[in-house]
Amino acid sequence: MIEVYMTRLHEFTIILYALSILLYFIDFLYSSRKANQVAFWLLAFVWLLQSAFLCIYMVNTGRFPVLTIFEGLYFYVWVLITLSLGINRLLKVDFIVFFTNVIGFAIMVIHTFAPIQYESEIMVQQLSSELLFIHITMAILSYGAFSISAVFSLLYLLQYNLLKRKKWGARLIRISDLSKLEHMSHILNVIGVPMLLLSLILGLQWAYIKLPEMIWYDAKVIGSFIVLVVYGISLYLRVGKEFQGKSLALWNLASFLIILINFFLFGQLSSFHLWYT
Structure with missing residues (x-):
């Protein structure tokens, strides 16, 4: 049951991620500060959810999640979101978040909907x-x-x-x-x-x-x-x-x-x- 809730929460995160990028796109086209602000806070919430997922995963597995393609892609997206939010806040460069997270969202979709490689976990145990x-x-x-x-x-x-x-x-x-x-x-x-x-x-x-x-x-x-x-x-x-x-x-x-x-x-x-x- 917990796994089902986690899956639904992950899907909800993807929806929020998509909505954030959509609002950033609106801001890019029409220079809407309101859309920019809402998009930022949505993306910040996505970052919090992803950080929570990573922490839960590390507690459950006892290791840092980078040893399979799915773990690596997820961590890569987290890195992109973290860097883009940090650079945007520190350097005030508009549109950096939008373009960066178009890449991040594409990777997130690949991570979510790619076929699962069941042999990976076995080999991780042997090679880690x-x-x-x-x-x-x-x-x-x-x-x-x-x-x-x-x-x-x-x-x-x-x-x-x-x-x-x-x-x-x-x-x-x-x-x-x-x-x-x-x-x-x-x-x-x-x-x-x-x-x-x-x-x-x-x-x-x-x-x-x-x-x-x-x-x-x-x-x-x-x-x-x-x-x-x-x-x-x-x-x-x-x-x-x-x-x-x-x-x-x-x-x-x-x-x-x-x-x-x-x-x-x-x-x-x-x-x-x-x-x-």
């Missing part, structure tokens, strides 16, 4: 370790940073387009200036790259200990290093070559697309990440 836990957690946090960075780049391109077409209005003012959007996108990449690098190092160390027969040219391993190299190039272009503007924003969005390909496609082609991805 503190090293693996840290590896996965850091990878998810780095992906969260890259996701928010991509949203800042998207807002940069939107603002750039409005300025180029001389579309003056409330939306132009609320999106924030181009330099601030570009700076925040860069800072999040600066945070995400070393976290991903450390995650890969820890993951390889764990694999060397637990899976000595691991295929080193595995699709997910190669894909993860491609992501690291692509974002490393982005930092080099920004710092070393002093690239700025539209081209760098487009590169950042393309880099995020590679992350999605790595997570959803290369994960399915992996010979040993199947239990997780």
